[in-house]
Amino acid sequence: MQIFGVDIGGSGIKGAPVDLDRGDLAQKRHKVLTPHPAVPDGVAEKVKEVIDHFDWTGPVGVTFPGVITDGTALTAANVDKSWIGTDIEKLLGDRLGKGCPVTALNDADAAGVAEMNFGAGRDRKGTVIVLTFGTGIGSALFSNGVLVPNTELGHLELEGHDAEKRASSKVKEDHDMSWQHWAHRVRKYLAHVEMLFSPELFIVGGGVSRKADKFLPLIEGIKAEIVPAQLLNNAGIVGAAMTVRKAMSG
Incomplete structure (x- = not known):
């Protein structure tokens, strides 16, 4: 089973389809620079660019550098403070289209999930x-x-x-x-x-x-x-994809 994972960082945004059976990237990841200022609309466009690189349609897991509750950013570290209060899942889901529902979580939590399961x-x-x-x-x-x-x-x-x-x-x-x-x-x-x-x-x-x-x-x-x-720098991508599968299974 494959699900797309995206890792949003203060300097770069990277993503790839993830093979959830192996806990590894199914294809070489694609990376773009995080826009500055890293405001929601600008970052959302770059996330779309990463996903469009693979012609991906399907669920997407996204990491974010901040506290996330119910898909909404409560803090924002190393990105613009205008993210605070933003419903990340709705913003990115609307930008990507109905074929790409989004699940968002804290970036370090995603890396941790990957390391605990496959690392x-x-x-x-x-x-x-x-x-x-x-x-x-x-x-x-x-x-x-x-x-x-x-x-x-x-x-x-x-x-x-x-x-x-x-x-x-x-x-x-x-x-x-x-x-x-x-x-x-x-x-x-x-x-x-x-x-x-x-x-x-x-x-x-x-x-x-x-x-x-x-x-x-x-x-x-x-x-x-x-x-x-x-898993080094791929952990966030893998963990984001794993979290989507967990959310899908209820």
């Missing part, structure tokens, strides 16, 4: 936290495999700032930090999250997870196991 969290029980390091820090919290949605742990306070303003991979790039320096900040962040939730496992995702060998060995003093995500 590093497969068959893991207890408390598992998936963290995506990118433009910001996204989080997905699982208790015995069940998602607790919209946790937004990237906005925990760390040294007087939003944690993602201290430890995202964008901060590393913007300030040209060494891996050692950045890993020190990530360790402080993980220690804070561990103090609050006592997870058995941290799964580190986002684009930077491709270079996990550069920084994970530098992170010491954390009791929980720390492993890199396995």
